[in-house]
Amino acid sequence: MNWNVYVTRLIPQPGIDLLKKHCKTVDINPDDRVLTRAELLRNVKGRDAVLCLLTDRIDDEVFAAAGPQCRIFANYAVGFNNVDVEAAKRRKVRVSNTPGVLTDATADMAWALLFAASRRIVESDKFMRTGRWAGWGPMQFLGQDITGRTLGVIGVGRIGANFALKSAGFRMKVLYSDMASSLELESKLGARKVPLDELLRESDFISVHVPLMPETTHLISRKQFEMMKPTAVLINTSRGPVVDEKALVEALRAGRIAAAGLDVYEEEPKAAPGLLELDNVVACPHTASATIETRTKMALMAAENLIAALEGREPPNAVA
Numbered sequence: 614m615n616w617n618v619y620v621t622r623l624i625p626q627p628g629i630d631l632l633k634k635h636c637k638t639v640d641i642n643p644d645d646r647v648l649t650r651a652e653l654l655r656n657v658k659g660r661d662a663v664l665c666l667l668t669d670r671i672d673d674e675v676f677a678a679a680g681p682q683c684r685i686f687a688n689y690a691v692g693f694n695n696v697d698v699e700a701a702k703r704r705k706v707r708v709s710n711t712p713g714v715l716t717d718a719t720a721d722m723a724w725a726l727l728f729a730a731s732r733r734i735v736e737s738d739k740f741m742r743t744g745r746w747a748g749w750g751p752m753q754f755l756g757q758d759i760t761g762r763t764l765g766v767i768g769v770g771r772i773g774a775n776f777a778l779k780s781a782g783f784r785m786k787v788l789y790s791d792m793a794s795s796l797e798l799e800s801k802l803g804a805r806k807v808p809l810d811e812l813l814r815e816s817d818f819i820s821v822h823v824p825l826m827p828e829t830t831h832l833i834s835r836k837q838f839e840m841m842k843p844t845a846v847l848i849n850t851s852r853g854p855v856v857d858e859k860a861l862v863e864a865l866r867a868g869r870i871a872a873a874g875l876d877v878y879e880e881e882p883k884a885a886p887g888l889l890e891l892d893n894v895v896a897c898p899h900t901a902s903a904t905i906e907t908r909t910k911m912a913l914m915a916a917e918n919l920i921a922a923l924e925g926r927e928p929p930n931a932v933a
């Protein structure tokens with residue numbers, strides 16, 4: 614109960630309230646921005662636990678700055694590529710994430726991007742708002758049919774599988790690529806597991822749902838864009854570096870693919886030069902999990918993990 618906890622940025626209040634119920638001191642970064650490295654190192658010092666975000670690089674230097682009394686870094690995200698898990702293990706600091714609660718919101722966002730990019734929604738909206746519409750036209754804003762087309766899902770973990778299952782209403786042919794087979798997708802959708810190259814060649818819509826690891830960095834690069842149909846639409850709600858963003862800009866500019874819907878970027882908050890000038894890109898600021906309900910659940914889950922570690926219990930969502 615004497616615990617002293619640091620939260621690296623304001624999260625929804627129910628998570629803060631839960632922390633305050635169990636901990637004597639809960640200090641929160643007062644500014645709505647990412648802490649600088651120096652601020653992060655200074656603020657974690659002497660804490661019993663830290664609730665951190667995907668925008669904080671948590672590595673050995675941070676664990677050392679926190680000190681040996683620090684029991685857990687509870688990450689407010691399902692992805693934990695921002696945390697050096699091996700260093701945490703060496704230092705015997707626990708690390709947790711927030712799986713499951715953001716699956717629907719993220720899969721929904723992938724669909725929102727797929728629709729927006731394929732039906733040119735953002736481009737049309739801009740056209741309307743700038744007063745350029747002079748009346749209905751048979752050749753205006755022609756996009757892509759969605760119903761009955763081929764959907765390629767790269768990575769069918771929780772989010773990828775959920776995204777694929779949501780295609781049922783659109784009677785799509787579903788291809789997926791993953792190390793493991795998904796009996797659920799095969800039985801419910803008649804989905805077919807195929808090698809990545811085949812998925813890239815055959816799909817009309819390609820949605821990426823893999824975690825960021827050395828093996829998935831630039832999984833989609835120039836060679837992969839060359840395999841795609843010129844009408845293909847690429848969706849990325851996973852992590853930016855999974856797609857080579859410069860190669861994506863080239864592919865979109867050259868008409869090698871039709872469009873992209875993106876929620877994540879290689880060097881957030883920046884986007885590759887030229888990307889945001891392209892009309893065939895729909896870009897969101899890493900908001901796939903940004904619903905009130907989901908972000909509240911993430912806050913509670915991160916707080917529960919943190920409290921469990923402080924109480925000497927196994928954090929329900931430990932990754933180290």
Ligand code: DGY
Pocket residue numbers: 667689690691692693715851901902
């Ligand atoms: C995550 O949780 O990893 C998302 O990118 C943000 O919610």
